[in-house]
Amino acid sequence: MAELAVTAVGADRPGIIARVTGVLLEHGGNLEDSSMTILGGHFAIVLLVSTDSPAGALETALTEATADLGLTVSVREVGPGAEQGAPTHVLSVYGADRPGIVHGVAQALAAHQVNVTDLTTRVLGDDRPVYAMGLEVSLPPGMSADGLEAAIRQAVEGVEVSVRALDDTVL
């Protein structure tokens, strides 16, 4: 059974998920993982589905079934994913909105072999907008939270940075 990556984006309205997952179900698909959320008024779906249907056939079926919703749909076969470490730290970065904050932070992380497992961004406020990023990251062995904070401060001017370690306590 192949694993397919499905993306679908369109103006938000009720019923998008029901329509998309209905088509997947008809094609014998099993949802392995998904992320679905609103991005600036557009509903964005990214999911992995395992199915025997070919990618092309599923893309055609999804496009036809969602024609009236105006979704942009793509389906591609994906190979095996990487074995991924659990996030070790949560990071927030925020500062006056300007182009390049995400890129600057991401480049600092990449230079230190820090793996991003999740990233969400928001623009807060209208008058003096603040750009806020929340990240979950996995630090390489030997790198400390303080080291990470210093690296980001050095790479990106004028942002606040805080790093919190995730503990692995369970109850």
Place this chain on the structure above:
Amino acid sequence: MPERQVVSLPEPVLKRPADLCLGPDAALAADLVDTMRVSPGCVGLAAPQIGVSRRAFCLDLTGHPKVEKPHGLVVLFDPELIATEGSEVGREGCMSVPDFTANVRRALRVVVRGLDADGVERFYESEGFEARAFQHELDHLDGKLILDRVASLKADVFPRKTYKPKPQ
């Protein structure tokens, strides 16, 4: 007593209100504590998590960085939450909900009453992460899991842990 297997979702015992113990049970206490001790990172365990539908749990926050004054090892039978104060959102992980942590709102300070392993009534005043642990374990006795307590996914940091690709 040997350690027991920790059960996880969708095991029905986790969703069922547990039965009263009506007195201490040394064998159950030993199983709970032994299982907690051998489980990595585990600082609290309730009887339903080892497949026993009884109102009992143990916890031990000794040495936990987020707990200032831990009570040490606590084992309680038929425990009850008798007072709470304040509230705070904080992160919790549960052995019975693997690969998942959630931000859950809990009281900051609690008073919990129950019988100890000798059948003596005990009162614990607890705060911070230990109070959170008490409330998490009490929830297990009512068939409630962190998945039933999550407030908001998008506003809370809500990570998945390790995602293991399936063998091809």
